[in-house]
């Protein structure tokens with residue numbers, strides 16, 4: 001018997017919440033859970049050298065199927081080695097299915113039971129994404145964890161539509177399993193949809209669990225449903241997923257949301273917020289995001305955040321970084337992104353330590369990071385996902 005493509009060690013359950021401490025091992029190494037994955041949209045975590053990503057404590061990163069299939073194309077990535085070689089990231093990688101970007105960004109022509117037809121934002125050509133095609137692309141890219149192609153509907157659509165999206169998501173998950181050509185070294189995760197409808201979520205989870213996949217994700221949250229609704233969905237969805245498999249909450253989010261989800265029993269996260277905010281000169285601190293362009297920092301000799309051990313805070317003053325943003329120097333967005341990713345990774349390691357020592361409830365009560373939400377961080381994640389090509393965002397040039 002070969003080693004499985006993914007091994008999940010559940011090291012500890014928290015006594016007073018649903019939180020878990022664990023470790024996931026893939027063919028490209030291990031990562032500790034709860035884990036945060038920086039997002040590498042176009043085959044790169046924007047502006048950051050892989051060594052510096054690793055130095056933030058990141059152990060796994062995420063790649064976007066949607067962007068890579070359109071440019072340079074998955075065959076080119078495969079010919080150049082695979083996505084690990086392409087990104088010069090030897091550690092674990094997860095790719096999404098492309099579904100979320102198609103549903104949220106693309107100019108969609110048609111959604112059917114077979115898949116989605118949309119217009120490429122690069123050359124206007126018509127592109128089809130189906131469960132089979134998503135697997136073909138993700139098999140070629142070669143990430144350690146790949147995602148089933150799902151339908152992520154607008155949460156404001158009526159219940160019948162949510163039901164139809166769940167039916168499609170379940171049918172497509174089965175088609176993904178059949179089309180998956182590298183089950184020996186890539187682990188396919190299923191995605192629980194169902195909006196904010198408990199019965200739909202439970203039905204979707206129960207049917208996916210029958211497929212005995214190596215991990216499960218919760219999708220369709222942080223799309224405008226609000227914190228209380230997200231909390232409720234997590235509280236009833238996370239505990240019904242298999243205890244011995246990793247659970248991944250897709251695209252979330254604010255520190256507050258991550259802490260809440262960890263407490264509900266979620267193990268993996270990704271979000272563009274640290275890098276997207278960093279490029280826009282917003283830096284995370286315990287008190288909330290600060291705007292590095294503010295005039296009050298012109299002669300500020302302090303680091304972005306006192307006590308932070310990241311490369312930016314160890315080497316640069318707020319005054320210098322502010323200048324870089326105004327001068328259009330690349331180093332401004334780079335340093336702010338490095339700090340923000342490290343901010344997230346420090347939060348994750350502190351959460352892991354709190355679970356390990358049985359003090360998560362106390363940690364949540366006293367640590368102000370656990371409350372950072374949309375009032376403290378000026379831009380929601382949708383602000384960064386809103387354009388198909390992030391490079392069209394206003395950035396210093």
Ligand SMILES: [Zn+2]
Nearest residue numbers: 308310313339
């Ligand atoms: Zn820092």
